[in-house]
Amino acid sequence: MTTYWLAQGVGVIAFLIGITTFINRDERRFKLQLAVYSAVIGLHFFLMGAFPAGMSAELNAIRTVISMKTRRLWVMGVFIVLTLVLGLSRLEHAMELLPIIGTTVSTWALFRCKGLTTRCVMWCSTACWVAHNFWLGSIGGTLIEGSFLVMNGLNIIRFWRMQRRGIDPFKIEKSVQQESPSTR
Template identity: 80%
Template sequence: MTTYWLAQGVGVIAFLIGITTFFNRDERRFKLQLALYSAVIGGHFFLMGAAPAGISAGLNAVRTVISLRTRSLWVMTLFIVLTLSLGLVKLNHAVELLPIIGTVASTWALFRSSGLTTRCVMWCSTACWVTHNFWIGSIGGTLIEGSFLIINGINIIRFRRMQKRGIDPFAVEKKMVNE
């Protein structure tokens, strides 16, 4: 088995892990599943030779778990600086900026926003990643990020409609934060 097919296999495993991530309304489960997905897809990117994306995905995994414990501005800034400094050093092509931009945006979202705002920023981050993944030829990465784009987009619309009807789709999340 060549490294290419091993990398593609890891990407498909990441796809299987990540496919239901954005269905979660519970912030903790959402973040834990997103962290697991990020760790696996990071391995995929390193195997594909896409170091900036691998670094960004690895930082995403750690950052997402840490964001469960703190929403500290200092910690958020640390992850943004790490993403920029480590990712930009390995940059070979302009398209490789997209996962770095996506990671910075999602870092801000996980530390400074909640609910629907988080999902909207994550949707924009996903658009950066899907473009990058298609460009590098990542089958699993393109499938999962394309799926994230669709699933999260549908859920954003669904959650917004719930809010317009006076239903708080994130009541579970808010209840857990207040306890």
């Protein structure tokens, strides 16, 4: 098996992992699934020889997990600087700017936004990745990011409509545990 087909296989695995990411209304599950997807697609990009995209995706994975623990500006700044320095240092083609831009924008979204705004900014980031992946010839990457673009777009509309009806689509409902009457 050639490295190319191994890379494409890893991309398809990433596609399978990522396909349901944006339907999660629970912010924690959304971010965890996004992190796993980012780690796998990063491996795919490294195997494809796309260093800036691979580095951006792996930073996405780490950044997404860390953004679950803190939303401090300095942490966000560290990830943006790392993305720019590492990505720009290996830049060989103008199209490789797109994952760097996408990662920078999504970093800002994960640290500074919540709910529907997060998904809207992530949609813009996804548009950058779709164009890059198509240019690179990444089958799995183009399929998954194209799917993200459509699925996240549809969910943005659905969540927006829920908000217009006065429903908070991001409110986590907690089940109330009822104690059964004790028998003596």
